[in-house]
Amino acid sequence: MHHPGPLPASPAPDAGRLAVLLDFAFLLLLATSLSRYLTHHPDNPRVPWVLGLSAALAVVQPVGSWLAHHRPPAPGQRRRPWPLAVVTVLWVVLVVIAPSFSWCAVPLVYTALRTLPTPAALPLVAALTLLVTVGEARLPGPLDANLLLLPPTVAALATGVFLYMERQAERQRALIADLVRTRRELAATERREGTLAERERLAMEIHDTLAQGLSSQQMLLQAADRTWDGDPATARGHVRTAAEVAARNLAEARRFVHDLAPAELADGRTLDQALRSLAERESAESRLPVRFHLDGTPVPLPAAAQSALLRIAQGALANVREHAGASAAALTLSFLGDQAVLDIADDGRGFTPASSSPSSSSPSSSGRGHGLPAMRARLRQLGGTLTVESAPGEGTVVSAAVPLTPDRPSPGPGAVR
Structure with missing residues (x-):
């Protein structure tokens, strides 16, 4: 530098x-x-x-x-x-x-x-x-003896005062130089932290949008390839669905480049409407039944909180679809007075949360390493928490909670905007 x-x-x-x-x-x-x-x-x-x-x-x-x-x-x-x-x-x-x-x-x-x-x-x-x-x-x-003593006295006094002031000035210059150096180091540290935060934001956005969309397209095209000879109509349906996913992914990429909110939250749509649409689309595209349930009276959420909860739902459902072996999943958005809680539950194979066993939510299961860490990073920027409840053979519940109080921390440089 x-x-x-x-x-x-x-x-x-x-x-x-x-x-x-x-x-x-x-x-x-x-x-x-x-x-x-x-x-x-x-x-x-x-x-x-x-x-x-x-x-x-x-x-x-x-x-x-x-x-x-x-x-x-x-x-x-x-x-x-x-x-x-x-x-x-x-x-x-x-x-x-x-x-x-x-x-x-x-x-x-x-x-x-x-x-x-x-x-x-x-x-x-x-x-x-x-x-x-x-x-x-x-x-x-x-x-006059006084005239003989006066010159040395005046010279000694002037020299002593000058040297004292020079030492003070030197200390002040050293202090200023140290402050300038510290300010430069702090600015460099802030730039590095900002760069790392922006990289983390980009990684989360890519994982939750482009990577998940490409994974869905891959699964659909593989299904079309398997059924192309025996059931051309079904294969063409898979291809059309993959094309729709690609178009939606392209729109997300464009909005991502322009740093806009997710497409599902555009045009004034609320979080519960976006989650309901997500559940319907997942049920239609992946053949995994996903139902949505709203608990409590919805209250307005900041755009950053809505984007974070929607991205968490997308990432969790993608992991359910790819790794859980589940037959059904559910999205539940609850407004509990002082916080909003989003639960993503599945009836898949489950896992032990403290271990690294493959699961619907394990960060290592996707091979990309951005599952749970990305979710926790999003919630940490909002002052929220993430909890995972699971056991082998008993499914998994991922709960994301964000506070509704106005004094929660403001998003940092890498926050979803």
């Missing part, structure tokens, strides 16, 4: 605002230091050098910040160090000429911490702090 790679780096609004703030602080300190120098040393021969270096710093610092912000490095790489190197060299030369510019190092400390890896940034911050301290000591007038 393809996962998208890392997104291209884009300038963060907070980083841009911080860069503007640092540039403003640097330019303000630079202007203040220049004004102080010109006030106290108006006739100093170094004034042109001071003015030139100050102008260079006023240009290089914002340009370097702009390049760092609008041309970010590739993911996982640090910012380009050359703007910081140029500004640092110009500032060192300026401080050597005019110590009053030493306090311009405060924004440079943050720039160094943001630009360089921590092992390289800390020695540079220490060197800048030492240079500021020396510059303060070189200022004319009496030496």
Whole structure:
């Protein structure tokens, strides 16, 4: 499965605002230091050098910040160090000429911490702090011990706060990356589950429609072949019935492709009407007498519940016809107040439900493995249950119950719609 790679780096609004703030602080300190120098040393021969270096710093610092912000490095790489190197060299030369510019190092400390890896940034911050301290000591007038302690204190505080915030930001980035990865894994899992559910739905639909119809056609055509020479009229009847089954199967396949309800439930027909038609058709086509009985007052059922119960009836009767050796079968639809129950009973050979012996309902008997599992899957999506009662020689009763309460689970991705 393809996962998208890392997104291209884009300038963060907070980083841009911080860069503007640092540039403003640097330019303000630079202007203040220049004004102080010109006030106290108006006739100093170094004034042109001071003015030139100050102008260079006023240009290089914002340009370097702009390049760092609008041309970010590739993911996982640090910012380009050359703007910081140029500004640092110009500032060192300026401080050597005019110590009053030493306090311009405060924004440079943050720039160094943001630009360089921590092992390289800390020695540079220490060197800048030492240079500021020396510059303060070189200022004319009496030496103030507080001014010598202030630069290391400010540098240590700024470095500690910055490193703490960097660690917090790194934890946040790791958390976001973990959340994104988890979301991708969850999406992939949901896609896999949806695919499996859809496959299960397709398997159930094919088993209960196309496969059962083809099985009926095969039995009818085999019967026609056996009676073709001795009783042509009966053989032609079998062929006509097989053709009707094929036409009905074709209609079911088309409705299946378009994801529509079973044909028996089309045109507003109710479940009891569809089951009655199913019993009559099975009696006529398979020579297996099937009777239908309605117990209780019918209540409207959701389309998904009607489709599921009808498909279960079709699958169970197909198993009765193919494997039970029964002489009769019955469909009973009961409305019991809080649930609707469909019973499919036959008087066939029966089986032991806990075993894998062939039976009218055994999932292994059909060789396709979708009998009982498909029925249970349909009912599970509706919050219903399936029970099987049977014994060798005593027939089988398959009971499918769906709740009538509105709080039953909604069908999942693989539900019959």
